Amino acid sequence: MRCEDMAERLTDLMEGRLDPDEEAAALAHLAGCVHCETVLADTRDAVQLAQDHGRVELADEDRARMLDSIVGQLAAPRDAPSADR
Amino acid sequence: MRLAAEDSAASGLRHRIETLFVAHVEAVYNVAHRVLWNRADAEDVTQRTFVKAITRGEQLRDTRRVRPWLLQIAYREAITVLRQRRDVPTDPGELPETPVLDAAPDDAAVASDVRSIVGAALARLSPDERMAVVLRDVEGLPMNDVADVLGVGVSAAKMRVHRGRASLRDRLATKEVR
Numbered sequence: 001m002r003c004e005d006m007a008e009r010l011t012d013l014m015e016g017r018l019d020p021d022e023e024a025a026a027l028a029h030l031a032g033c034v035h036c037e038t039v040l041a042d043t044r045d046a047v048q049l050a051q052d053h054g055r056v057e058l059a060d061e062d063r064a065r066m067l068d069s070i071v072g073q074l075a076a077p078r079d080a081p082s083a084d085r
Numbered sequence: 086m087r088l089a090a091e092d093s094a095a096s097g098l099r100h101r102i103e104t105l106f107v108a109h110v111e112a113v114y115n116v117a118h119r120v121l122w123n124r125a126d127a128e129d130v131t132q133r134t135f136v137k138a139i140t141r142g143e144q145l146r147d148t149r150r151v152r153p154w155l156l157q158i159a160y161r162e163a164i165t166v167l168r169q170r171r172d173v174p175t176d177p178g179e180l181p182e183t184p185v186l187d188a189a190p191d192d193a194a195v196a197s198d199v200r201s202i203v204g205a206a207l208a209r210l211s212p213d214e215r216m217a218v219v220l221r222d223v224e225g226l227p228m229n230d231v232a233d234v235l236g237v238g239v240s241a242a243k244m245r246v247h248r249g250r251a252s253l254r255d256r257l258a259t260k261e262v263r
């Protein structure tokens with residue numbers, strides 16, 4: 001396997017989607033290629049950073065305001081007929 | 086009696102909304118914000134997403150499908166807003182600068198700075214690649230669900246994730262965040 005082939009299979013390898021033969025070939029290539037091993041490690045680090053820090057922070061007061069607004073919007077149509085009674 | 090019944094119904098409705106909201110609001114808001122880059126618009130989209138979801142309701146019974154379904158609504162709503170407005174900061178130069186870590190920051194500052202760095206790196210991905218990475222890696226959706234949310238085939242979704250991860254890796258590689 002060449003480095004270009006490894007690069008193409010990186011996501012499939014990380015996702016566990018390679019068939020057994022391809023996975024064995026990829027792992028054999030990684031064992032002997034510092035460049036591809038570094039690329040894989042850096043990609044895994046980037047994914048981990050995205051998992052750990054990739055969400056936009058939501059303040060408690062914003063969360064509470066949105067919930068109140070949603071409840072208000074959904075309750076309003078049900079309240080409307082009673083207002084006519 | 087009628088007032089008591091109405092109170093009970095209102096309480097039940099609020100409980101139902103709150104349960105769904107608490108479980109998914111961060112993911113919904115995150116998807117909206119990663120499209121729109123604006124808190125007020127992201128909040129509007131988040132509210133519309135939950136209102137639509139509760140109103141339609143029937144798809145909420147399948148608990149495995151709730152998260153991708155909500156994120157699909159949020160993504161489509163955000164894209165609609167994006168198309169409607171004209172002041173989108175699409176030029177990377179208009180996006181926030183990437184902060185540099187202090188020499189010896191405390192843990193909270195490190196977490197905040199890392200979040201900023203990751204956010205800035207995500208901001209500089211193409212919109213398609215960014216949303217694929219957000220859905221797969223930040224929100225943890227299976228690839229099939231990523232494809233459903235984006236409205237593309239699984240192969241296309243996988244390619245976007247693949248390219249997005251490569252871009253993210255290259256942009257984070259020069260930052261001291263590890």
